[in-house]
Amino acid sequence: MDRPITPLLDTIAAPSDLKVLSVAQLSQLADEVRAETISAVSVTGGHLGAGLGVVEMTVALHAVFDTPKDKIIWDVSHQCYPHKILTGRRDRIRTLRQKDGLSGFTKRSESEYDPFGAAHSSTSISAALGFSVARDLGGEGGDAIAVIGDGALSAGMAYEAMNNAGHLKKRLIVILNDNEMSIAPPVGAMSSYLSQLYAGEPFQELKAAAKGAVSLLPEPFREGAKRAKDMVKHMTVGGTLFEQLGFSYLGPIDGHDMDQLLAVLRTVKQRATGPILIHAITKKGKGYAPAEAARDRGHGVGKFDVVTGEQKKAPSNAPSYTSVFADTLVKMAAEDSKICAVTAAMPDGTGLNKFMERYASRCFDVGIAEQHAVTFAAALAAGGMKPFCALYSTFLQRGYDQVVHDVAIQRLPVRFAIDRAGLVGADGSTHAGAFDVCFMTNLPGMVMMAAADEAELVRMVATAAAYEDGPSAFRFPRGEGVGEDIPEDAEPLEIGRGRMIREGSGVAILSFGTRLQEVEAACESLAAKGVTPTVADARFAKPLDRDLILRLAADHEALITVEEGAVGGFGSHVAQLLSDEGVFDHGLKFRSMVLPDTFIDQASPRDMYAVAGLNAEDIEAKVLEVLGVDVLGKRA
Ligand SMILES: Cc1ncc(C[n+]2csc(CCOP(=O)(O)OP(=O)(O)O)c2C)c(N)n1
Ligand SMILES: CC(=O)[C@@H](O)[C@H](O)COP(=O)(O)O
Numbered sequence: 001m002d003r004p005i006t007p008l009l010d011t012i013a014a015p016s017d018l019k020v021l022s023v024a025q026l027s028q029l030a031d032e033v034r035a036e037t038i039s040a041v042s043v044t045g046g047h048l049g050a051g052l053g054v055v056e057m058t059v060a061l062h063a064v065f066d067t068p069k070d071k072i073i074w075d076v077s078h079q080c081y082p083h084k085i086l087t088g089r090r091d092r093i094r095t096l097r098q099k100d101g102l103s104g105f106t107k108r109s110e111s112e113y114d115p116f117g118a119a120h121s122s123t124s125i126s127a128a129l130g131f132s133v134a135r136d137l138g139g140e141g142g143d144a145i146a147v148i149g150d151g152a153l154s155a156g157m158a159y160e161a162m163n164n165a166g167h168l169k170k171r172l173i174v175i176l177n178d179n180e181m182s183i184a185p186p187v188g189a190m191s192s193y194l195s196q197l198y199a200g201e202p203f204q205e206l207k208a209a210a211k212g213a214v215s216l217l218p219e220p221f222r223e224g225a226k227r228a229k230d231m232v233k234h235m236t237v238g239g240t241l242f243e244q245l246g247f248s249y250l251g252p253i254d255g256h257d258m259d260q261l262l263a264v265l266r267t268v269k270q271r272a273t274g275p276i277l278i279h280a281i282t283k284k285g286k287g288y289a290p291a292e293a294a295r296d297r298g299h300g301v302g303k304f305d306v307v308t309g310e311q312k313k314a315p316s317n318a319p320s321y322t323s324v325f326a327d328t329l330v331k332m333a334a335e336d337s338k339i340c341a342v343t344a345a346m347p348d349g350t351g352l353n354k355f356m357e358r359y360a361s362r363c364f365d366v367g368i369a370e371q372h373a374v375t376f377a378a379a380l381a382a383g384g385m386k387p388f389c390a391l392y393s394t395f396l397q398r399g400y401d402q403v404v405h406d407v408a409i410q411r412l413p414v415r416f417a418i419d420r421a422g423l424v425g426a427d428g429s430t431h432a433g434a435f436d437v438c439f440m441t442n443l444p445g446m447v448m449m450a451a452a453d454e455a456e457l458v459r460m461v462a463t464a465a466a467y468e469d470g471p472s473a474f475r476f477p478r479g480e481g482v483g484e485d486i487p488e489d490a491e492p493l494e495i496g497r498g499r500m501i502r503e504g505s506g507v508a509i510l511s512f513g514t515r516l517q518e519v520e521a522a523c524e525s526l527a528a529k530g531v532t533p534t535v536a537d538a539r540f541a542k543p544l545d546r547d548l549i550l551r552l553a554a555d556h557e558a559l560i561t562v563e564e565g566a567v568g569g570f571g572s573h574v575a576q577l578l579s580d581e582g583v584f585d586h587g588l589k590f591r592s593m594v595l596p597d598t599f600i601d602q603a604s605p606r607d608m609y610a611v612a613g614l615n616a617e618d619i620e621a622k623v624l625e626v627l628g629v630d631v632l633g634k635r636a
C-alpha cells in the first residue's frame, strides 16, 4: 500500500527550509505551490498562467540560491505569486491585488525577498547588472538572477542591458523563461530565433561545466545529477546571439524538470564567472488544464471555479471603452484605407485584435516595444498613412522621447489612443494612467482630448482621424462605459471646443474625462442643498476652449476643474490661462481637483479614487468648501 504523502508546504516558513529537501521532495513542493497558486488566484483573480509556468523554477531557485542575499529579479513580476508563497507571504496570498493586500507584483516595500519592483517589462537584466556591479564595488553581496520571459525579450531595454553586461563581464545570471507566449502569441524575428534554438540541434556550452556537476552537488541532490549529465551529453556548441553578446549560453533545458533545473543552477552557482544565460523551456499555465487550454494560457483571469475553470464575470451594463474604440476604428478603416493601427504586444487589451482580423495588412503588433511603436507610427504618418498608435497610458511613458522627438517636433499626425487612462484598480500604481495629460499637453502642437463617455469617445476617434495638422491624442479609462448610445456617423469635433452640460450659478465645474459622471452625481446631491453648479465638459486639454473657460470664470464666483490625472495636466493649463488673462486679479476662486502627489496602491478603481479624493462626495465637498457653504447648505 502507498504511504500517504505528508504535505510539505506547511513546513516551509522561509526559503532556507528548502535546503534540506531532496529532489523528490522539491518536486512535491512544487506541486503543492502550484495548487496553492491556483487556489489563491481563484479567489482573487490575477495573473495565473505566468506563475504556473515558473513553479518548478521558483522552487529550484530558492533551493539553490541564498535569498534574500542572492537576488531574484522577476521581469514584469506578474509570475511572482509562487515566489511570494515561498517567501513568507503565504498567509496573505489570498489578499493578492486587493485593497490593503499583497501587490500583484514584486515590491521592495513588501518584502526583503523582493529586491527590485517591476510591472513594466524588460527591466530585469538592467537591474540584475546594477546589483552585480554594486556587489563588486563593495555594496551588498550575493548573486543577481534575472528571470525574463521570451515576450519581454522583444523590448530594446533587454538588449541595452545585455550589451552592457557583455562588456562589463560581471558575474550575472539571466534565466530566459521561454514559454513561446507573450500575452498574445509572441511576434517578431527574435521569437522565431528562440524557437530555432530549441527546434534544431541543442547546444553544449554546459557540457564541460556539467561534467563536474555531480561532485559539486551535496548528497540529497545527487539523484538528479545523472539525468543532468545525460542531458548535456546531447548538447553541442552553438554561436548563439547571446554568446555573441558576451554571455555563456546554457540550454535549452526543461524548465519543469526539477533534476535539470537543480543540476544546472548548482553548476552555474559554483562555476559562473561572467554573464551567463540559461535558456529554460516552459509552458505558460502549466499544470492547470483550463489555463493551458486558454488562448492566453490564463495570462490574466477573473475569479474562477477551480474545478471547471469557469470565470465569474460581473454582469456588464455597457460595452467597454476599449471595444468602443476598436469597433469605431474598424468601422472607419472600412471607409479610409489610410487608417492603420499599431499595438505594442497588447492586441486584446487595446481591442486591436478586431482590427487585425479585418485588416491584417494595416495592423501591426510590434511586440513589447513602445518606443519603436511610436517612431514606427511617426514614419507611417510621414509616409502618408493615418496611424493610430494604441497604447496604455502607463506604457506610453516608455515612448515619451519618441513622442517628443519623432512625432511632436516633426508635427506628424500620429493619433495616440491612450487606453487605461486614470486609476486602473488591481494592477495598482505601476499601471495607473496618471501622467499622460501632463506629458502630452506640454508638447507644442499636441491636441489632447479625454472622453467623458463612450459616445464622446466615438466622436474623438472621428476627430483624430480627420485631424491632419499634427499629432493628436485621446484618452479613455479601463472598464465599461456608462450606457450612452453610440452615435452612428459621428462628426469630428471642432478642435479646442468644449460643451456645456448644465447651466447653474455660483460655481462652475469644468470636467475633463470620465469624472463627469461623478460631477453629475455631486450636482444631484448639491441640488438638495440649494447649490446648482454650472457644469461643462472641456473635451480638450489642448488647445483649451478659451472662450468657454473665460466665460465660466466671468459668470461665476468659483471655478473648479476635475480630471483623472496628476498635477501639471488639465487644471494646471486652465490655471495658466486664467493667470495669463489676469482673471485671478478680479477675485475668482479657483480649485483644481487632481490625483494626489502619491502613488496609490491597488484597490477597486472606486476605492482608489476615494483615496485620491475624486469621487462625487469629494467634488460635492469641494464645491461647498469653495462657496463657504456648510453641509446643510448655509453660507458660513
Ligand atoms: C513595457 C510594458 N509593455 C507591456 C506590458 C504588458 N505585458 C505584461 S506581461 C506581457 C507579456 C510578457 O510576456 P513574457 O515576458 O514572455 O512573460 P510570460 O507572461 O509569457 O511569462 C505584456 C505584454 C508590460 N508589462 N510592460
Ligand atoms: C502585467 C501586465 O502588464 C498586464 O498583464 C496587465 O496587467 C494587463 O492589464 P489589463 O487587464 O488592464 O489589460
Ligand SMILES: [Mg+2]
Pocket (backbone or CB within 6 Å): 149, 150, 151, 152, 177, 178, 179, 180, 181, 182
Ligand atoms: Mg512568455
